[in-house]
Amino acid sequence: MNTIITKFGGSSLADANQFKKVKDIICANESRKYVVPSAPGKRNSKDSKITDLLYLCHAHVNAGISLDDVFNHIRERYVGIVHDLKLNFNIEEHLSIIKKDLEDGASSDYAASRGEYLNSLILSNYLGFEFVDAKDVIVFNNDGSLDSNATHCALRETLSSIPRAVIPGFYGADKEGNIVTFSRGGSDVTGALVTASLNADLYENWTDVSGFLMADPRIINNPKPISTITYTELRELSYMGASVLHEDAIFPVREVGIPINIKNTNRPEDKGTFIVEDLLKSDLQTITGIAGKKDFTVISIAKALMNSELGFCRKLLSILEQHNVSFENMPSGIDTVCLVISDSQLKNKKESIIDEIKRSCNPDSIVVHPNMALITTVGKGMTKQKGVAAKIFTALSKADINIRMIDQGSSEINILVGIENDNFEKAIHAIYDAFN
Ligand code: ASP
Numbered sequence: 001m002n003t004i005i006t007k008f009g010g011s012s013l014a015d016a017n018q019f020k021k022v023k024d025i026i027c028a029n030e031s032r033k034y035v036v037p038s039a040p041g042k043r044n045s046k047d048s049k050i051t052d053l054l055y056l057c058h059a060h061v062n063a064g065i066s067l068d069d070v071f072n073h074i075r076e077r078y079v080g081i082v083h084d085l086k087l088n089f090n091i092e093e094h095l096s097i098i099k100k101d102l103e104d105g106a107s108s109d110y111a112a113s114r115g116e117y118l119n120s121l122i123l124s125n126y127l128g129f130e131f132v133d134a135k136d137v138i139v140f141n142n143d144g145s146l147d148s149n150a151t152h153c154a155l156r157e158t159l160s161s162i163p164r165a166v167i168p169g170f171y172g173a174d175k176e177g178n179i180v181t182f183s184r185g186g187s188d189v190t191g192a193l194v195t196a197s198l199n200a201d202l203y204e205n206w207t208d209v210s211g212f213l214m215a216d217p218r219i220i221n222n223p224k225p226i227s228t229i230t231y232t233e234l235r236e237l238s239y240m241g242a243s244v245l246h247e248d249a250i251f252p253v254r255e256v257g258i259p260i261n262i263k264n265t266n267r268p269e270d271k272g273t274f275i276v277e278d279l280l281k282s283d284l285q286t287i288t289g290i291a292g293k294k295d296f297t298v299i300s301i302a303k304a305l306m307n308s309e310l311g312f313c314r315k316l317l318s319i320l321e322q323h324n325v326s327f328e329n330m331p332s333g334i335d336t337v338c339l340v341i342s343d344s345q346l347k348n349k350k351e352s353i354i355d356e357i358k359r360s361c362n363p364d365s366i367v368v369h370p371n372m373a374l375i376t377t378v379g380k381g382m383t384k385q386k387g388v389a390a391k392i393f394t395a396l397s398k399a400d401i402n403i404r405m406i407d408q409g410s411s412e413i414n415i416l417v418g419i420e421n422d423n424f425e426k427a428i429h430a431i432y433d434a435f436n
Contacts (some may be wrong), residue, residue, distance in 0.1 A: 002031040002201040007169060007191030010041020010049055011208040012265035013119055016084030019126060021265050025206065026127060028268075034159065034198070036169045036191040037123050039115025040077055050074060050115040051170075051184075057102050058111035071099050078118055089125045094118060110179040113171035116187060124166035132158060132165045138172025138190060140180040146172075148193075148252075155197035167194060188249035192260075196252040203253050203260045205245060210264040211273025212237070212244060214436070215290045219428045224436065228274045229288050236378045236414045237291045250275070284381035286388060287435040290428055292375035294421045295343040296328060298405070299354065303363040306335045312361060313337065319356045323349045328374065329416065331407055338405070340374070340418065372404060373424040377431055378414040389415055395434035401427050 008022050026032045039050040053074050057067040075095050082091045098114045116134070124131035137158050139150035151172070159165060169187020174180050182189045188205060195203040212234075215223040229237075231254045238247060244262060253260055254277065263272040306312055313330075316337065320327055329340040346353075354366055382388040389408065392415055396403055405418030419427050 003033055003198060004029065004031045004202045004204055005034050005036065005191055005195040005198070005200045006032050006204045006206060007036040007187060008038065008265065009187070009205075009207040010038040010051070012041075012206050013037050013123070014040045014043045014047075016081050018265065019081060019085055019123065021268070022123070022206070023127060025265065025268050031201070032204070033164045034194055034200075035123065035127070035129065035166045036187055036194060037116060037119045037166065038169050038187040039119050040081070048073070050077060050119075051112055054111045054115050055108060058106075058108045061102055061105060067099070067102060071095075071102070078122070081122055085122070085126055087122065087125055089122065091118065091122065094121060107179065109171065109181045112181050113168070113179050116168035116170045120166045120168035127164075127166065129164045129166050130162050132162065132167045134168045134171050134190060135173035135177070135179060137167065138193065140172050140174040142174050142176065144174075144180055146182075151193055152197045155194055159194070159198060182246070182248065185246040186248070188246035189252075192249040192252040195258055196256050199256060200258060203258055204263055205249075205260055206263045206265045207244060208264060208266060209244060209262075210267055210270035211262040212289065214288070215428055215432045219425050220432050223432065226273050226289055227271060228276060228279060230276060230279055230380055232411075232413060233288045233378050233380055234275055236376055237289045245275075279380055285379060286381045286385060287377055287379040288381070289379075290375065290377050290431050292373060292424060292428060293342070294373040294424050296340050296372040296374055296418070297343055297346055297350070298369040298372050298418070299339045299341065299357075300336060300367045300369065301338070301357060301361065301363045302336045302365045303361070304335055306337065315360050316357060319353060319360060322356070323353055325349060325353065329405075329407055329418075331405055340372070340405070343370075369404070371421040372418050373421045373427075374405075374416060374418055375424070375427055375431065376414050376416045380413050382415070383412040391434050392417070392431055395430040396427055399423075399426055399430035401430065 006026065012018055012022060026035060041049050053070055056070050060067040060070060078091050078095065082089055102111055121131055137154040139147040139154055141147050169190040171179055171181045191203060191205060210225060212226040212229060213223040214226055217223055231250055257277055260275040261272050264270050325341060325345045327339050327341050331338050357366060377392055401419055401423045403417050403419060407416040
């Protein structure tokens with residue numbers, strides 16, 4: 001029988017009704033043997049995520065303020081779920097221990113992790129699956145980085161004798177037993193680690209959307225769904241902000257060639273999106289998706305004979321490194337080079353970076369262009385195909401949009417354009433319409 005690892009996000013487990021959907025999904029396929037839950041998420045737009053409330057409890061204790069009010073909200077959520085599911089499970093006992101730990105000054109990682117811990121205890125009880133604490137199977141080094149080898153060994157060893165289990169997402173423990181969390185959204189990473197360690201057949205990541213869409217639905221009305229996407233394409237799209245999945249969740253499963261299926265807990269009949277290593281020829285679309293982001297600044301540097309000056313770019317990039325700033329893109333000409341940097345990276349550092357470039361690189365001119373947006377059009381199917389770039393540029397020109405920058409890597413899976421912020425939505429529409 002196949003083995004499927006299922007990870008359910010916070011909105012999939014936000015209340016008892018959602019728990020029921022999750023149980024139906026798991027019962028519908030016996031291969032769904034190991035389940036990785038998140039903490040309860042928002043039930044509506046005004047609601048709070050349990051993880052946020054737990055961080056708040058920790059902040060209250062740190063500031064010497066009582067955590068009673070916030071903790072009561074947390075208690076109500078969990079007690080409500082247990083009650084509505086009619087479970088004979090003493091959640092109060094666990095809540096009291098956690099409250100005391102928090103009052104005694106437990107770490108912020110410990111506080112945040114309890115959302116997944118409690119939700120997994122409830123879910124394991126509800127499903128009749130064994131509970132495996134992530135602190136025993138997800139191993140961190142004492143510097144906070146993941147110890148992948150130890151994690152794979154611990155997962156394999158523990159789960160080999162347990163046919164069906166619930167393993168909380170988001171956290172593990174270091175070698176001293178201290179609880180350590182991944183960055184926000186990290187339950188995806190736990191699911192990926194369990195999948196890779198057990199060499200499972202599929203990693204199902206259940207959320208509240210039916211997979212990826214070809215473009216942002218806030219801009220394009222009802223964009224087409226993406227049925228299959230490669231890891232490389234997804235990386236190009238997520239790099240521009242299309243994030244449904246934690247970035248670190250991709251590498252463990254990709255390494256061992258296991259596909260991920262993004263599924264919707266509220267519409268389990270939808271196929272969702274498969275993320276795979278390679279596409280069948282029949283699945284190749286010219287364009288898989290379009291994504292973009294506003295608010296970049298371009299620093300354009302010119303110097304005569306730049307192309308023959310050894311070490312020019314090294315000096316330039318080391319200035320960014322010294323300022324702890326990463327760049328998004330670096331298009332260049334024979335005597336010019338542009339640094340495209342997101343405004344969030346550049347804040348408060350622009351003047352100092354420019355001064356340093358003047359001092360170290362001695363350029364003929366430096367010009368700063370703010371308010372730039374980047375749009376990437378991604379598709380493995382565009383490789384070796386003629387006319388894709390022409391189609392994008394014609395669409396933008398017809399929409400009266402000036403292209404300020406163009407970039408295409410030799411892998412030919414994406415074409416990046418830089419335009420004015422003000423033209424962002426119009427440009428996404430123009431490109432989407434040209435291919436649909
Ligand atoms: N509960 C954690 C968060 O809100 C982790 C997760 O949901 O994946 O970030």
